[in-house]
Amino acid sequence: MRVNRLRLDVAYDGTSFSGWAAQSGRRTVQGVIEAALETVLRLDSVRLTCAGRTDAGVHARGQVCHCDVPGEPDPLWLRRRLVGALPADVRVPTVAAAPDGFDARFSALWRRYSYGICDEPGSMDPLQRHRVLAWRRPLDVAEMNSACRQLLGEHDFAAYCRRRQGASTVRHLRRLSWTRLSDGMLEAQVVADAFCHSMVRALVGAAVAVGEGRLSSVVPLEVLNAGVRDPRITVVAPHGLTLEEVGYPAHD
């Protein structure tokens, strides 16, 4: 039987997941969606490949993944069946036949993450507390943006990555900007071709150290150039981080 590739767009509340990647004995997003697909499609095994393997506690509104399935299940039917087969903390808003040659991971041109911070913990909206980091000291957005702008472009981000043997840490950081929203919350938008492990959270850690005045706005670039992890820069908590969007080539 012919095998067809499906593209699934996925959203999840990462709070109760041990991250994306399937691990035996752990509740993971990949594991939960694969199990739902196996049930609905009556298959022994479905394997998902995603654009961004998010860590435990990280959320997604625009995760993208693909899987290969025998036959040609109707995407609308499958989408409808998944609503009931999935728990409420993970949704699959779109199922579609993938374009020729599509690969959720390798076709992706860029990933966009957001990171939310409330720097006035007494004013944190309790309804947002699962996706926003509470920070005890007030943060200076202009200083944070000044520091972050210097990191844009293609660099070796080894100083901001958890190193994996043999893997490159060169990335193209296209955007890293902070905005104070109308409700007083701070939000970062971070875009790169791809991210190394814990890279967004280390970059946010650097920005926060500058924002609270602990580091000068030139230090994050100095750390980047030094090329080794710096103890002054902490990796912030995962629950402020959301994978918002993945970009692919337009198919014309």
Add this chain to the structure above:
Amino acid sequence: MRVNRLRLDVAYDGTSFSGWAAQSGRRTVQGVIEAALETVLRLDSVRLTCAGRTDAGVHARGQVCHCDVPGEPDPLWLRRRLVGALPADVRVPTVAAAPDGFDARFSALWRRYSYGICDEPGSMDPLQRHRVLAWRRPLDVAEMNSACRQLLGEHDFAAYCRRRQGASTVRHLRRLSWTRLSDGMLEAQVVADAFCHSMVRALVGAAVAVGEGRLSSVVPLEVLNAGVRDPRITVVAPHGLTLEEVGYPAHD
């Protein structure tokens, strides 16, 4: 010792509370804040009066309450101490000395609530699921607004209230309007001088019945005029409801 009145602005995630009003053996918003105030102020008993006694599961971003305390605790100091003394699902973003004659309940001129609905449950943002109602059928916003406009003004809302012996059910409904937000979600804004028990949720139930085409847009007004509860109109779930704001006279 002179007793002073404090005004507290309060926000909470209603998910894990048995509503606002203190009940022995239940976790309530009033009970939790009173206990925190008693601890911080080293008082035997503090009693809070609020603008809107929300039901179990209902959230608030702009609840207002007052309490009378001996002495003159510094509002900024008290606000800061409450951050640590309160659980993460309730915040007190503002503490202030109340103006002369202020009463959180009786001085209030109006209350504004929002109600969130996702009428495409497969697309529900999992991060919003605790504060948005999932509805299985698509809703027609124009029809809902057409029905809701007819209910504006001062009327006896007995048909939309859980009756209490001897209490008036005449209310002035100033606003009841629906908007489809950019993320596809539906949001109602509902403003009245005050609301009877379960009134917002019954009005939303009427609007939803019209929106899905089960009732014509003239029925909610007919029900209002009949003056008795109608089995065609259900009271929707509490978790979509948020007390957003309470209006008071300007103090000049």
